[in-house]
Amino acid sequence: MAFRLTSEQIQMQRILKNCFSDPLLNVMNFLNEVVLEFPKAISFAPGRPLESLFNVEESLGAIQSFVDYQIKVNNLSRAMVFGDLGQYNRTNGIINEFITRQLANDENIQIQPKAVIITSGCQEAMATLLMGLFDPAKDVLLASDPTYIGITGLAKLLGISVIPISVTEEGLEVRAVTRAINEVLATGKRPKALYVIPDFNNPLGTSMTMEVRNEILQIAYKNGLLIFEDNPYGMFAYDEKRKPTLKALDEHGVVIYLNSFSKTLFPGLRLGFLVADQQVDNSKYLLAEELSKVKSLTTINTSPLLQALVGGLLLESNYSLLPIVEAKLSFYRTNRDFMLNRLAEEFGSNGLDGAVKWTCPAGGFFLTVTLPFEFDAECLRVCAADYGVVCCPMSFFCLSRGREHQIRLSFSYVTKEEIDRGIRQLNRFVQAQIAQNRLA
């Protein structure tokens, strides 16, 4: 007979870590599943690209381009190249040189292929860094607040303390970084790294000014702090020239750069990468090479077949993602503008006296709306079930209080018609809430 623990024993033995009761750990699943939970509702919740913006079937052909290239450049037989793609492979990846060229072309980041780890999504890049660099008893992570839940949830799971650094209109409250460093040092712990999304931030949609970029690079250098720069939205600039990444500005080797192909190509690839070109003391290896020990014990290596697909797409586009992204930019720009227009039409003249405010992001997938009441998980359910529109409370991404009145609206995963109806329905919900609060 199979041995089974009763639910009482499971509780008694505390099978799950304490942190499982933390709501932070639910947010990622929630965002992925909310679309399924309210299938008829219009969803402004997920930061997904719309399926019509990528063509998986057509992209599969790029594997052939990669194979042809390998045959030609490495003088291998077709069978050998395909055999390699079906085999376990190099831990840190097989398209590192392709990524190096793309970063040089698109971001003016100059690095060697051995500084790159190709990961199973950017999520694995974060996991590799937290597992490889942090001793939870000693090391503390600073993170912009609100921030991407992928890193804060993971830190919680690994028992790593996170200190919130507030995000301002300029991108980050620089003085809070110095304050946090001093506070952590005073407790005898080490501030190890600062996690930021400088360009078209998730969840706020804001970007760092050049001044803030330069200042935090200096602070990091002076205090021996690493910066984890996460940049999945940087290429999606709608109004202005793209700003240089922290990595491109980094003169002292403080930045570890992370990116994802989920937005530029498609999320089903589960492909991302990190760049860690720091020389490790007492080692002849770069940090990325040392970190391969972590990767070898988590995912062993990232699917070579999927790397071949991305490698092939990069080959076909001359080692640049710009032509691929260019085709999507006008869709996202139009969606953003349309959402802004509809917000102005619905909330600009409804007698709310400017009580509903929203931001105008210069790029990325998200904008922030501030409401005259708190929008929590219960509001989300009522708004989805009764008004047919799903919006994400900003508090889901927050480490500290202060943004309970805000929601994140994503304009990446909706058509114009859906934006039109969705904003109208959101207005109905807002009016109903205000009326109800007045009566209460």
Ligand SMILES: Cc1ncc(COP(=O)(O)O)c(C=O)c1O
């Ligand atoms: C800031 C940020 N980093 C990383 C990711 C996840 O990347 P991946 O799908 O490659 O794991 C996302 C996805 O939404 C994101 O917004």
